[in-house]
Amino acid sequence: MSHRILPAVVLLVVTVVLTACGADPEGSPAAAPTPTVVVPSVDPSAPSAPDPVPSPTGEVGLVAPSSAAAVPSSAAARPTPAGPDAGGTTERRPSSPPPVVLPPRQADAPTGREVVAAFRKAGLKAANARDRSVDCGPDGLGLGCSEIVVTDNVAVYVFPDESSAGDLAERWSGAAYRSGTVVLNYLEGPTPPADRPRYAKVLDALR
Numbered sequence: 001m002s003h004r005i006l007p008a009v010v011l012l013v014v015t016v017v018l019t020a021c022g023a024d025p026e027g028s029p030a031a032a033p034t035p036t037v038v039v040p041s042v043d044p045s046a047p048s049a050p051d052p053v054p055s056p057t058g059e060v061g062l063v064a065p066s067s068a069a070a071v072p073s074s075a076a077a078r079p080t081p082a083g084p085d086a087g088g089t090t091e092r093r094p095s096s097p098p099p100v101v102l103p104p105r106q107a108d109a110p111t112g113r114e115v116v117a118a119f120r121k122a123g124l125k126a127a128n129a130r131d132r133s134v135d136c137g138p139d140g141l142g143l144g145c146s147e148i149v150v151t152d153n154v155a156v157y158v159f160p161d162e163s164s165a166g167d168l169a170e171r172w173s174g175a176a177y178r179s180g181t182v183v184l185n186y187l188e189g190p191t192p193p194a195d196r197p198r199y200a201k202v203l204d205a206l207r
Contacts, residue, residue, distance in 0.1 A: 102136050103160035105146040109181045110206045112149030112156040119154070122202045125191070126151040143168065146181075154199055155185040179203045 105111070110118075112131075119126040129151045136145040144164055149156045159165040159181045169178035177184045177200045184199055191199070 102133060102146055103144065105158050105160055106181055108207075109158060112147050112158050115156045115158075115182060115203060115206060116149055116151060118202050118206055119151075119199060122198070124195075124199055124202065125153040128152045150188065153189040153191045155188050157183040157185060159183065177203070180207050182206075 113129070116126045116129045129149055131148070132150050132155075133145075133147040135148055136143050143157070145157050145159050145168075147158045157165070157168065159168070162181055165178050165181045165183050169176045169183050172183075172185055172187060175186045177196065179200065182203060184196075184203060186196060
């Protein structure tokens with residue numbers, strides 16, 4: 001009896017197994033397909049898509065970026081700097097005016113520095129000597145002299161000729177002394193009138 005039951009039990013087990021394998025795969029959770037998510041790659045160098053812009057008819061379209069929009073308005077309105085013309089020439093500024101050429105003194109006349117040195121050698125006051133020859137030209141006093149040396153006590157004017165020297169000596173009458181082409185002017189110096197003949201004597205000795 002036991003030998004007959006054993007094949008029947010085995011047959012029953014096989015039948016149950018086959019029944020389970022033949023079940024509907026869609027009803028089993030294990031048979032459900034795994035969903036696949038596809039993420040599009042993003043290129044950081046690629047330009048972003050243009051925003052949709054509504055059209056007058058109500059439709060939404062895309063506006064393609066134009067090359068003109070990439071240029072700032074300030075750059076478009078910036079004026080072009082001026083440069084050389086087509087010929088390659090540039091504007092030249094006028095050069096500085098030439099120096100004033102003063103008339104030369106006579107060859108036998110002493111210079112202003114020599115007269116001042118003679119005053120000092122004779123013990124006369126002639127401190128702080130400075131050249132003011134620029135006043136002889138048209139940009140200065142326009143006196144037409146050859147040179148001027150001024151001290152704190154007396155001013156020495158040297159002219160190119162005796163005529164010019166005489167004209168200035170007369171203009172400064174009472175405060176000047178002329179010897180040849182040299183004129184001593186005391187208008188700017190506090191030399192007392194009693195001491196002025198000593199300056200005149202030294203000047204006469206230089207001729």
